[in-house]
Amino acid sequence: MKVMIVDDEKAMHLIMKRMLAKIDGVEIVGSFADTASAEAFLKNAAADLIFIDINMPKESGMAFAQRLRESGREIKLVFVTSHTEFALAAFDVYAFDFMVKPVVQERLQHTVRRALAEETAGKGSEGRPELPGPRVQINCLGRMEIRGAQRELVKWKSSKSAELCAYLVLYRGSLVSRARLIEDIFVGMPRKNAEVYLNTTAYQLRKLLEAIGMKGSLHSDANHYALNLTLAEVDIHRFEEGCREMAVIDALNLDRAIELERTYIGQLFGDLAYPWAWSEVERISQLYASFARRLGQALLERGDTQVAIRLLAKLMAYNELDEDTVMLYMKALASQHNRDAMVRLFMKYSDMLEEELGVRPSAEVTKLYGQLLTQLEAAE
Secondary structure, three states: OEEEEEOOOHHHHHHHHHHHOOOOOOEEEEEEOOHHHHHHHHOOOOOOEEEEEOOOOOOOHHHHHHHHHHOOOOOEEEEEEOOHHHHHHHHHOOOOEEEEOOOOHHHHHHHHHHHHHHHHHHHHHOOOOOOOOOOEEEEOEOOOEEEOOOOOEEOOOOHHHHHHHHHHHHOOOOOEEHHHHHHHHOOOOOHHHHHHHHHHHHHHHHHHHHHOOOOOOEEEOOOEEEEOOOOEEEHHHHHHHHHHHOOOOOOOOHHHHHHHHHOOOOOEOHHHOOHHHHHHHHHHHHHHHHHHHHHHHHHHHHOOHHHHHHHHHHHHHHOOOOHHHHHHHHHHHHHOOOHHHHHHHHHHHHHHHHHHHOOOOOHHHHHHHHHHHHHHHHHO
């Protein structure tokens, strides 16, 4: 995988190069202190993954990313910044990931491995015919479950077999070391006991997969495990790919976007809260928020106000303090001339900000609220 680094701090170039050098399959093809140099390089060269700083003196990494997306490039973009407030904006340009400085080796390794896994999966599917008939379904959004070819719910042999499956699903067929699985899934357990439990858990998962037609899907050797997902449909993978394909939502893909949004029935793995998955849970949550806001805007533009309101209410349930969602929700309620509901929304949002963070709504939110309120009162 060809990797680029774009950061105005030279020290970050050195740090990232040292950390990336420890990860197999990575080739650093360039490091640049500004976006102009990076863009000039890309005119005559290729890259699969770019690590981009956001705050840079000449041009922000966000503006550079937006231009890359507008040009149709599908390079994976990972933002690296000290400022967490840019997270949602990063996913508006379909960022592959968002990392906060200082970068930790384990976090970086997880991101790169996921990118390598997607690349391998993509190459493996080129020219491969679609498998006939229904396939096994693995659902990770809002729960962790497997359904057989006839959509019957399959009972897990143990909670750890479900967790092992969840872990391997995120790696999309890439090899995961036994040491890593023991450290993450059997944390705190004596090493010998953990090794026995891992072997037992893998056996349980293998037998479950064999029973539903996925014989041979769980690969293992002396040091690694991997899950071949060729015979399965995975909702989280389908959701991510759909978001990537619909970076812009318009009349041509609006109905498809509505169907895709319905697949998000809750955060990654639901209430299971695997500690090793926290960063992925947050990433997918941010990806959904960005996608849902774009969809909400498109619905309002088409005049589907009621559908937009249901969507925004759902989004608010996940994050009641998201400013962009609140603003879009107020516009939707105002378009229905529902003054009372809009006022209640703003007041509730204000009270929550005060209670949770000790601040008042931003000037932008307050200004929009005043404008909408004036318009509604004039129309009465």
